[in-house]
Structures are given as structure tokens and as C-alpha cells.
Amino acid sequence: MRQHSHVLVCGGTGCTSGGCKALTAELKKQLAVNNLTEEVGLIVTGCFGLCALGPVVVIYPEGSFYEKVKVADIAEIVSEHLVKGKPVERLLHTEGSGDTEVQSFADTSFYKSQLRVALRLCGLIDPECIDEYIGYDGYTAYPKAVAMSRQQVIDTIKDSGLRGRGGAGFSSGLKWQFAHDAPGKQKYVVVNADEGDPGAFMDRSILEGDPHAVIEAMMIAGYAIGATKGVVYVRAEYPIAVGRLEIALKQARQYGILGKNAMGLKNDFDIEIRLGAGAFVCGEETALLASAEGRRGEPRQRPPFPAIKGMFDMPTLINNVETIANITQIINNGAEWFKGIGTEKSKGTKVFALGGKIKNIGLVEIPMGTTLRTVVEEIGGGCPKGKKFKAAQTGGPSGGCIPASHMDIPIDFDSLVSIGSMMGSGGLIVLDEDNCMVDIAKFFLEFTVDESCGKCTPCRVGNKRLLEILEKLTDGKGEQGDIEKMEKLCHYIKENSLCGLGQTAPNPVLSTLKYFRDEYDAHVCDKKCPSGVCKNLLSFSILDNCIGCTLCKRVCPVDAISGELKQLHTIDQAKCIKCGLCVDKCPKKSIIK
Amino acid sequence: MKTLNELQEIRKQVKNQVANRGIVSNSATNIVVSMDTCGINAGAKNVLKAFNAETYRLNLLDIIIAQSGCGGDCKLEPVVYVTKDGVKTTYANITPEKAVRIINEHIVGGKIIKEFINA
Numbered sequence: 001m002r003q004h005s006h007v008l009v010c011g012g013t014g015c016t017s018g019g020c021k022a023l024t025a026e027l028k029k030q031l032a033v034n035n036l037t038e039e040v041g042l043i044v045t046g047c048f049g050l051c052a053l054g055p056v057v058v059i060y061p062e063g064s065f066y067e068k069v070k071v072a073d074i075a076e077i078v079s080e081h082l083v084k085g086k087p088v089e090r091l092l093h094t095e096g097s098g099d100t101e102v103q104s105f106a107d108t109s110f111y112k113s114q115l116r117v118a119l120r121l122c123g124l125i126d127p128e129c130i131d132e133y134i135g136y137d138g139y140t141a142y143p144k145a146v147a148m149s150r151q152q153v154i155d156t157i158k159d160s161g162l163r164g165r166g167g168a169g170f171s172s173g174l175k176w177q178f179a180h181d182a183p184g185k186q187k188y189v190v191v192n193a194d195e196g197d198p199g200a201f202m203d204r205s206i207l208e209g210d211p212h213a214v215i216e217a218m219m220i221a222g223y224a225i226g227a228t229k230g231v232v233y234v235r236a237e238y239p240i241a242v243g244r245l246e247i248a249l250k251q252a253r254q255y256g257i258l259g260k261n262a263m264g265l266k267n268d269f270d271i272e273i274r275l276g277a278g279a280f281v282c283g284e285e286t287a288l289l290a291s292a293e294g295r296r297g298e299p300r301q302r303p304p305f306p307a308i309k310g311m312f313d314m315p316t317l318i319n320n321v322e323t324i325a326n327i328t329q330i331i332n333n334g335a336e337w338f339k340g341i342g343t344e345k346s347k348g349t350k351v352f353a354l355g356g357k358i359k360n361i362g363l364v365e366i367p368m369g370t371t372l373r374t375v376v377e378e379i380g381g382g383c384p385k386g387k388k389f390k391a392a393q394t395g396g397p398s399g400g401c402i403p404a405s406h407m408d409i410p411i412d413f414d415s416l417v418s419i420g421s422m423m424g425s426g427g428l429i430v431l432d433e434d435n436c437m438v439d440i441a442k443f444f445l446e447f448t449v450d451e452s453c454g455k456c457t458p459c460r461v462g463n464k465r466l467l468e469i470l471e472k473l474t475d476g477k478g479e480q481g482d483i484e485k486m487e488k489l490c491h492y493i494k495e496n497s498l499c500g501l502g503q504t505a506p507n508p509v510l511s512t513l514k515y516f517r518d519e520y521d522a523h524v525c526d527k528k529c530p531s532g533v534c535k536n537l538l539s540f541s542i543l544d545n546c547i548g549c550t551l552c553k554r555v556c557p558v559d560a561i562s563g564e565l566k567q568l569h570t571i572d573q574a575k576c577i578k579c580g581l582c583v584d585k586c587p588k589k590s591i592i593k
Numbered sequence: 594m595k596t597l598n599e600l601q602e603i604r605k606q607v608k609n610q611v612a613n614r615g616i617v618s619n620s621a622t623n624i625v626v627s628m629d630t631c632g633i634n635a636g637a638k639n640v641l642k643a644f645n646a647e648t649y650r651l652n653l654l655d656i657i658i659a660q661s662g663c664g665g666d667c668k669l670e671p672v673v674y675v676t677k678d679g680v681k682t683t684y685a686n687i688t689p690e691k692a693v694r695i696i697n698e699h700i701v702g703g704k705i706i707k708e709f710i711n712a
Contacts, residue, residue: 001649002609002645004641004660005613005660006614008614039642061657084629085627085659086661124614131603131606134600135607135611136607257600264596
């Protein structure tokens, strides 16, 4: 029998920490109470994308989008919506103004401008059920690929114009060709799921929401380059992604879809999982291979590239999760279809993890060439509390900032590089007027200094020295010439580091210097932080229009404020710890930074 | 080991089961069963079941079967709204047997069943 409704509960990492497991249990209970277990399907899916509104529940056939659902709401959803067909309006997603509930989630401005290719089935199927993947045309691309010659498969990928989504944007087809052409007894296909950029969760969400798409694509890649072994290198700290991938591999083997002569086709391929311990440098391909082989995760000089000499010195194809998630659809729909999406030199779509000062924090997939404005204002819903957009940080610790003046730039590999940022793996952190750019550069540099493996001196020592200068600036001890010294050091580190980590580590500093030099100057010359973030450069004072309400005095944790009722208050600068509590409390806005 | 044909069989079956995971829109053919207390009391649940069972049996994939609240005319329940090719038809006092006929004659055959319409 066909079930009349399907209840989809988001089981991504965000919604899981929001308590979706308890929701699922309660749904199960309430469905049983209302005698609906047979008629209503309950499916735990991967990420829907709107993580800020989680836990998310979507009910089909209506497509009703319920946000921030609590256990206490479940009984009402079941008895009203599922029994009587009346959606519970108070829980439906609302757009901006807050007065119109959006009945169907396909109509939200968050989803309207998106195009889901890599995330096609995320939030639509149960990732722990292989049948559902098969039902949505899963495992049709592999037989199709095996019916072609190896070279034909590679040519299709080359034609499609697919470029690596891990950050560098190298042609995937060419990479496949190199691995195919390289001689070697045992070749490998490795998928890089060591996603480490702060605020990025694209690859992890694909593994959580649609693991079979990755497995099938690896099988295709294995056939194309002549590899019989595949490895997924994934972080142990992503337990849901690892768990679902393990289940998917087990089910695929049970069905005879993976393994020797799978599906009765003459080709061997099997996949194993290697867990990473969470070192950022292991996202770099040579360090990843070292770690996957069981050695210390340190990069080595390239060339030789992994396509020639990779895993156990054998020809190895390394692709990022998002890159490989496009493969089955390129095979099924053809290179021409994929070429039709995107810009001249960047084809297809890109997944971004939206974070920072933005309303709709979550996961979005857009066609290449979409402007930053569309992503931030339309899909992301703009900065909360009506604050002014200042910049977007792309590419994480290796990337740079895009200032508000470049908001209409189309997002693709080459345009982002032309303005001093980079696509990166897909983290997109939105900064508003309250963010200090020097502080942001410091944050990312702290991260790379922590994560530097220490093998080469420019990265190990250079970045540390760079960070020290930044700390000097934010402490108010900056001197004339510091900025110039930093610039020189940045270029030195970029030119001399061994691997991508060091070569890109100074990017956040360089790009903020390029667009926000005035903020650096203010830190050095005026000893001021224009955004009011760097505490050592702040001093709070009370204006004459103070009404003496004593609110600030009462909230101050260190008793730095003195003054009688209805008298002008004053702040003792020696005691003040610059916590800002008084600023938030003052009804007359008399306290300024 | 599953052969390609066996996989195709699973694919067909799952497609049939997940057909409801579409979104009600005006362009698709859809059947809406009025399911408020009055409708349920008059037997709308079995009508809904009959619609689902029959579309499943015939492997009709692009039909969306949804529920709605009370339409206001409680004495005509179970009420069913069928939208096909942009034309909306309202059927009254539907039983599971009538539901099977609606699928076969209206949805598949393309003929509106006049006798089920409340004049």
C-alpha cells in the first residue's frame, strides 16, 4: 500500500544536537496512538539546509515546513495535520515580515534561488535505506558508465567542465586522465572528507544525507581509472557521517552492488573507511595520503602528484566529497546538461555553508555565477537586527574577504581570485558592522598557527611571527611600520611554504589589508578599534544626557560606575573591564565606546 | 547478488511508494480528501486508504493524494476534490468503492463522473 503522508525529520548534525532524536521517538509514539503507523511514513533524512530553524520537520504531500519543533508540539502535528489534514499554522515557517506562513518549503526565498545537484537527495531520502536511493534513480549511473569505455567516461567528465570543489578548482576530468594514464599495479580512488575549515559542513552533510551518491561515484571513478580499491578519508569527529557511510557500505555489499563483479558487471571495486583524527593539514592531499597509510600526517613536496605517485606510491585519484557527488548526475544527464549550469569557466553548482551574522544559517547550493548579494540578502535573509553588511569571508583560513563594494560579483572560481579571495571549500561567513577586520584576520591566523604541522619553517615560524604582530595591534601596542612588516612577511610565507596550508595562511591578512587598511591604520595610529571589538583599545564614557537611572551602576560586575540617583554617572577607567553590559542596559544610549 | 533487473524492480516499487513525496501544485493531478472530524466520522479515512491503495495498484506515479480540513458542507462528507488538467471537480458522499471508480474513470479515463457530484 502507498502511505498517504510522509513525515521527514531532519537528522543532520545541526538538528540532531537540536534534539531531533526525541522528536522521532515522540512521532513514533503519537502515530501509534492515532493508529497511523501503517498509513504514515516516518523518515529520518540528511540536512535540509535551514539549520538555524532546526529541528526541522517536513510533511509531504503538502510540503509543509515546520520549524523549531519541540517534543510538546508533536501530538498537535499528528492529531491536526496527519489525522485531519489541517497544517498547524503556528509552527509553519514564516518569511521575513512574520505575517505570512509559507505552506510549502519549495516556495521559501531560501530555496527558490537554489539549485540542488550535489545535495539532490539531502533532506529527501532516508540515507540509511539503500532502497530509497535506488528509487530515486540511484545505481543507474554505474551500469551506464561500465557500458562505456574508460576513456569515454573520462571524456564525459572532462567535457562537463567539472572543477575540484575542495578549493583549488583543478579540472576533475584532467585529474582522472592523469590517474588513468599513470602506470601502476594497484590504483586507488580516495575521497577527501577531511573537512576542516571553521564553519564549513558541506562534505559532512553530503555524507550524512546521501552516502550512496558518494559510493556510486567512487565506483565510476574506479572503473574509469582502473582502480579496484577505494578509500574514504573522513574525520572521526563526524560520527553521524561515518555511521551512515558504514551502513551504506554494508547495505551495498549485501545487495551485491559493491564488490567483485558487482551487479553482475565485469568490474571489481571495494571501499574502506579511514578515520582521521582531526588535523587540518590532513585535508592537504599528500598529508592525507600519509595519514591514510598510517604514517604521520605531514605533507610532502609535489610533484610527483598523487595521480602519479600517491597511496603506497601507486597512482591515486583524490577527489573531494562535493566534487564526487556531482559525478552520477553528469553520467546520467550528460556533460551538456552540466555545462548548461554556471558560468563560462566554472560549470555546475557550489554548496556553501552560510554562517556568521546572517539570518538563515545553513547549507545552500547555488549555480556558479550567482551574485554574493543574492546569497546574502535573498537566500540568507540578510544580517540580523538590521545591521549593515560589511564583508563575506570565503575559503576559511585559506581565503579572503569580499567587501560590500564587491557584492555584485558573480561567485565563481576566477572572479573570487581576481578580487583577492578564493572559492575555498565552501565556508561563507558573513560579517557585519560589529566585526573588526583585524580581529577576524587574527582569528583565522590563530587557527592556522595551531594547525600548522611544523614541517617547514616559513609556515611554522612565519605565521607565528605574523600572529604576534596582529596581537600587538589589537593590544594597542602597534608601531609605525608594523603593517609594512606584516605585508612583507605574508608574501614570504606564501612563496616559501611547502604545502597549501602555509601558502594560503596569510590570505586572510592580505585581503583584509587590501580592503580595510583604514581599520589597521586606526589600530596603529589612533589606537582605536572602529568596530569596538578589540577590548584593549576601548574606553567607555558616559555622555551629559545621562538621567542617573542607576541601571548601569547596578549591572556593572566590577563596580566601576559611580553616581547618585538622578545625577550624572562616571566610569572609573582603571576598574572597567570593558564588558559592555552597561552599554546594552542604558535606556538613553548615553554610554559610548 | 542483485542483478540489474532486480534493481530495476526495487526502483519501480520505491518510486511508487514515494510518489507522495511531491508537492501539491495546481499543475499536477491531485486528489484532496476532506478529513476534518465530520469527514472522518462519515468514513473519509477508508476513502483515503482506497485512493492510496488503488493508485499504488495501478502504479500511478504523478498523482498526489492529500488531505484537507473541513470544506463547510458537512452533510456531504466525505467530500473529495479532484484537480485534473486544471479543472477542479467536487465529489460528495464518497465511499471506498466510489473512490476506486474515480481513479479508474476520472483519473485514468479522463471522464468526470457526473452522478457523484452533488447537484
